[in-house]
Amino acid sequence: MAEQTDDLEFLPRLLPPQEFVAEGNRACQGCGELLALRQLFKAAGPDTIVCSATGCMEIISSPYPETAWRIPWMHVAFENAASVAAGVEAGIKILRKKGRYPADRRINIVAIAGDGGTADIGLQALSGALERWHDFTYICTDNEAYMNTGIQRSSSTPYGAATTTSPAGKLSIGQQTQKKNLPMIVAAHDIPYLATCCPSYPLDLMNKARRAFETIGPTYLHAFSACPTGWRHPIDMAVEIGRLAVETGVFPLYEVAGGKLKINPVIEKRKPVIEYLKPQGRFRHLKPEDIEEIQRLVDENYERLVRRAECDASE
Amino acid sequence: MGKRIGLEVSLAVSEAVKMARVDAVAAYPITPQTHIVEELSQMVADGDLDADFIMVESEHSAMSACCGTSAVGARTFTATAAQGLALMHEILFIASGLRLPIVMAIANRALSAPISIWGDHSDVMAERDTGWIQFFAETGQEAFDLTIQAFKIAEDKRVLTPAAVNLDGFTLSHVIEPFDMPDQEEVDAFLPTFEPQVILDPDNPVTMGPVGFPEIYTEIKKQQNEALLGAHEVILEVWEEFEKAFGRAYRPVESYRTDGAEVLISIAGSTAGTARVAVDNMREAGKKVGLIRTRLWRPYPFEETRAAVKGAKAVAVIDRCLSFGGPGGPICSELRSALYPLPEKPVVNSYIAGLGGRDITLQDFYTVVEDTYRVLEEGPTDEYKMIGVRE
Numbered sequence: 213m214a215e216q217t218d219d220l221e222f223l224p225r226l227l228p229p230q231e232f233v234a235e236g237n238r239a240c241q242g243c244g245e246l247l248a249l250r251q252l253f254k255a256a257g258p259d260t261i262v263c264s265a266t267g268c269m270e271i272i273s274s275p276y277p278e279t280a281w282r283i284p285w286m287h288v289a290f291e292n293a294a295s296v297a298a299g300v301e302a303g304i305k306i307l308r309k310k311g312r313y314p315a316d317r318r319i320n321i322v323a324i325a326g327d328g329g330t331a332d333i334g335l336q337a338l339s340g341a342l343e344r345w346h347d348f349t350y351i352c353t354d355n356e357a358y359m360n361t362g363i364q365r366s367s368s369t370p371y372g373a374a375t376t377t378s379p380a381g382k383l384s385i386g387q388q389t390q391k392k393n394l395p396m397i398v399a400a401h402d403i404p405y406l407a408t409c410c411p412s413y414p415l416d417l418m419n420k421a422r423r424a425f426e427t428i429g430p431t432y433l434h435a436f437s438a439c440p441t442g443w444r445h446p447i448d449m450a451v452e453i454g455r456l457a458v459e460t461g462v463f464p465l466y467e468v469a470g471g472k473l474k475i476n477p478v479i480e481k482r483k484p485v486i487e488y489l490k491p492q493g494r495f496r497h498l499k500p501e502d503i504e505e506i507q508r509l510v511d512e513n514y515e516r517l518v519r520r521a522e523c524d525a526s527e
Numbered sequence: 528m529g530k531r532i533g534l535e536v537s538l539a540v541s542e543a544v545k546m547a548r549v550d551a552v553a554a555y556p557i558t559p560q561t562h563i564v565e566e567l568s569q570m571v572a573d574g575d576l577d578a579d580f581i582m583v584e585s586e587h588s589a590m591s592a593c594c595g596t597s598a599v600g601a602r603t604f605t606a607t608a609a610q611g612l613a614l615m616h617e618i619l620f621i622a623s624g625l626r627l628p629i630v631m632a633i634a635n636r637a638l639s640a641p642i643s644i645w646g647d648h649s650d651v652m653a654e655r656d657t658g659w660i661q662f663f664a665e666t667g668q669e670a671f672d673l674t675i676q677a678f679k680i681a682e683d684k685r686v687l688t689p690a691a692v693n694l695d696g697f698t699l700s701h702v703i704e705p706f707d708m709p710d711q712e713e714v715d716a717f718l719p720t721f722e723p724q725v726i727l728d729p730d731n732p733v734t735m736g737p738v739g740f741p742e743i744y745t746e747i748k749k750q751q752n753e754a755l756l757g758a759h760e761v762i763l764e765v766w767e768e769f770e771k772a773f774g775r776a777y778r779p780v781e782s783y784r785t786d787g788a789e790v791l792i793s794i795a796g797s798t799a800g801t802a803r804v805a806v807d808n809m810r811e812a813g814k815k816v817g818l819i820r821t822r823l824w825r826p827y828p829f830e831e832t833r834a835a836v837k838g839a840k841a842v843a844v845i846d847r848c849l850s851f852g853g854p855g856g857p858i859c860s861e862l863r864s865a866l867y868p869l870p871e872k873p874v875v876n877s878y879i880a881g882l883g884g885r886d887i888t889l890q891d892f893y894t895v896v897e898d899t900y901r902v903l904e905e906g907p908t909d910e911y912k913m914i915g916v917r918e
Binding site: 258277282283292299304310 | 592603720
């Protein structure tokens with residue numbers, strides 16, 4: 213069960229001013245992933261250790277001898293952020309017991325990885341660390357493809373999106389499979405807390421993040437991360453795209469705490485998906501019937517989620 | 528003073544890990560290493576070892592978790608073999624590149640395919656260039672001693688490089704041998720608590736594992752290599768201290784009956800025991816044969832190797848690993864390289880034997896020595912020979 217130690221919420225004018233991912237890093241203009249990280253680590257505060265997977269956020273933040281990290285940060289490889297974090301957590305636990313770890317207070321052990329580092333190559337390490345019940349938070353910043361290597365498809369790329377390895381063509385709609393439902397795979401580990409979040413909703417994101425950090429045991433955050441470079445949308449649109457993803461039901465925001473799913477916030481009247489798809493070049497090739505199919509899939513997924521939430525609420 | 532006991536070698540390695548007061552172990556089961564981690568699990572379960580045991584879901588995660596525990600300052604151990612070591616491959620480079628003094632026991636085993644759980648040195652030879660300090664043990668006592676020494680060497684601030692102790696799967700890992708077990712106080716005096724140089728600590732934030740652009744990558748790798756080469760001196764220092772404390776002498780290359788020897792057999796690992804008997808028998812038969820044994824594999828002991836073969840007419844190197852399509856066995860290749868600059872050097876022959884648990888018999892040593900005498904008379908005919916093959 214989730215053990216929450218603090219129910220305080222972040223409020224608009226009381227946000228912590230500190231930035232733990234420094235300005236001047238090498239992220240692309242208008243990066244939604246970096247925005248998510250800024251907010252997530254504001255919520256985490258200074259008593260945090262970050263174990264990063266290889267990926268955009270790793271290369272843009274750590275060009276030796278410079279670093280954008282004002283908190284301890286470690287990068288080992290691509291597929292093992294969860295395993296490294298597991299080691300950090302276990303190491304601190306035993307050294308504390310033996311009186312040999314300096315910081316004598318709760319430290320947030322946080323693993324960060326992109327969708328490729330989580331849904332594909334890092335899934336085994338993630339599953340292992342969740343099952344072993346390490347006291348850590350895993351954050352997947354999902355930009356729906358391998359952006360760092362040049363926009364190749366991952367199992368988190370949505371149906372119909374064109375990437376450099378799922379290109380649209382005479383015989384192809386682009387990505388031909390549906391996005392892997394990673395949060396639900398994580399939920400199947402019965403961890404005490406997980407949530408989906410989006411930096412277009414900063415307070416929602418930070419409050420969910422705080423809940424994750426304060427919960428004892430493994431927790432998981434899945435952050436929508438708009439990528440102007442890979443999604444081919446204008447650089448000033450990351451926040452708007454995020455909002456549209458939520459408002460259309462493409463990326464529903466919800467929490468699973470103590471096994472109960474709660475959609476948060478509920479979108480009463482969802483916008484048509486075309487509003488989300490249209491500004492993005494990766495969907496440019498779609499025909500009206502393709503968009504209809506995507507609308508059908510989004511509706512189906514959203515309604516399934518609503519039924520699950522209703523079912524959990526009635527228990 | 529300690530006591531003399533009989534113990535399975537795997538369990539003795541676990542005992543060494545316990546006496547080293549290891550803080551964290553992350554491991555995954557694989558034959559023939561399993562007895563080591565089973566015993567460590569039991570020690571933790573019984574409260575005999577105050578450590579966190581992370582029973583990970585793969586060897587890749589084992590080495591990754593070891594990087595995490597070591598990065599916060601925990602004395603860290605793991606053990607593996609064969610496919611498990613191969614699965615760790617990627618992270619082995621990173622552990623050494625991040626200068627994390629992890630210690631690992633490798634119960635050497637053949638690599639697939641075909642799958643074989645039995646011993647040879649293919650597994651570690653594939654990891655030769657990962658930047659780890661590497662030792663080969665001949666006996667259980669040596670595996671025990673090297674494990675304790677490995678922590679002291681790896682954690683020395685002049686070194687800060689991970690270290691691997693190789694022990695032959697089954698033929699060493701699973702046999703019961705006599706041990707001189709030191710007292711805990713003696714080990715504590717030799718190996719104090721790990722004092723890390725840099726750790727992940729919110730009060731002193733550091734960035735570990737950053738991107739190395741072309742302007743800096745070469746310099747970092749040079750620095751890492753210098754630390755590994757410099758470990759040679761530290762190893763000798765630690766061995767001297769160990770000898771003073773425990774009375775057992777350790778050298779990078781061990782020699783046996785090499786005085787006046789015309790032909791030297793060179794080998795690594797537990798097979799040296801059989802080799803010694805073969806040398807005795809051949810000496811009795813009037814053949815001037817001696818033995819050299821590689822204990823330190825990385826950093827490579829160039830000077831000690833050159834000194835060990837001085838005066839010999841030929842060296843017959845037996846490798847338990849085949850470099851496919853290459854010049855023969857890896858230990859032979861390196862020995863040849865080490866001797867090449869010498870104005871006067873022995874003939875060096877490469878023999879491959881003992882793959883996938885095939886016994887290396889006394890007869891195999893006689894065959895190798897006979898063939899080496901033939902080469903001395905007739906000149907070389909093969910790049911290398913495989914010994915004990917059923918044709």
